[in-house]
Amino acid sequence: MEIKDLPYKQREIQIARAASYKEEKMKKEERMTRETYYLTVLEAVRQRSTCDRGKAGAIIVKEGRIITTGYVGAPTGMPHCEDNGHLIEFHSPEPGFSPGLTKHCIRTVHAELNAILQAADFGISIRGATMYCTMFPCFECAKAIVNVGIKEIIAVHLYQTQQWGILLFREVGLPYRILNQEKLY
Ligand SMILES: [Zn+2]
Numbered sequence: 638m639e640i641k642d643l644p645y646k647q648r649e650i651q652i653a654r655a656a657s658y659k660e661e662k663m664k665k666e667e668r669m670t671r672e673t674y675y676l677t678v679l680e681a682v683r684q685r686s687t688c689d690r691g692k693a694g695a696i697i698v699k700e701g702r703i704i705t706t707g708y709v710g711a712p713t714g715m716p717h718c719e720d721n722g723h724l725i726e727f728h729s730p731e732p733g734f735s736p737g738l739t740k741h742c743i744r745t746v747h748a749e750l751n752a753i754l755q756a757a758d759f760g761i762s763i764r765g766a767t768m769y770c771t772m773f774p775c776f777e778c779a780k781a782i783v784n785v786g787i788k789e790i791i792a793v794h795l796y797q798t799q800q801w802g803i804l805l806f807r808e809v810g811l812p813y814r815i816l817n818q819e820k821l822y
């Protein structure tokens with residue numbers, strides 16, 4: 638018997654049941670959005686970092702798929718900061734500032750560069766890809782990002798030297814988004 642053939646009251650009950658079943662089913666099947674998926678993976682990648690002065694991750698996404706990942710770590714074969722301590726150098730935080738204002742650990746390869754190097758290692762083109770990164774890329778990483786042909790940057794947080802990267806991206810017209818204006822380190 639179809640719903641339309643039932644007495645009025647029963648018909649109402651059946652329709653209500655069908656609606657709540659559909660609602661439940663939709664709730665269960667609701668998918669994580671793509672961006673939440675990327676950001677969740679990015680956070681897991683960040684947790685692998687070995688320098689606690691700046692735990693950061695980066696993932697490169699092309700045509701909707703995560704192609705490579707990178708996190709902050711010493712070059713392969715070298716001891717990590719967490720085992721051998723940091724390697725500190727003084728930097729200028731912003732363009733035009735005198736040097737020596739902020740301390741940086743230079744032992745590590747940055748997450749963004751590591752994600753690019755992973756693509757080089759496996760011979761994958763990342764031209765036209767999008768990079769998600771924990772912090773806004775530093776100047777060195779920003780230069781590599783531009784030359785490798787990455788077309789968009791999504792940074793979760795600001796970074797103490799982000800001004801150099803921002804200047805470069807503006808100059809070459811590479812779009813970027815910063816999701817959270819808070820500096821992480
Ligand atoms: Zn370190």
Ligand SMILES: [Zn+2]
Nearest residue numbers: 747774775778
């Ligand atoms: Zn960097």
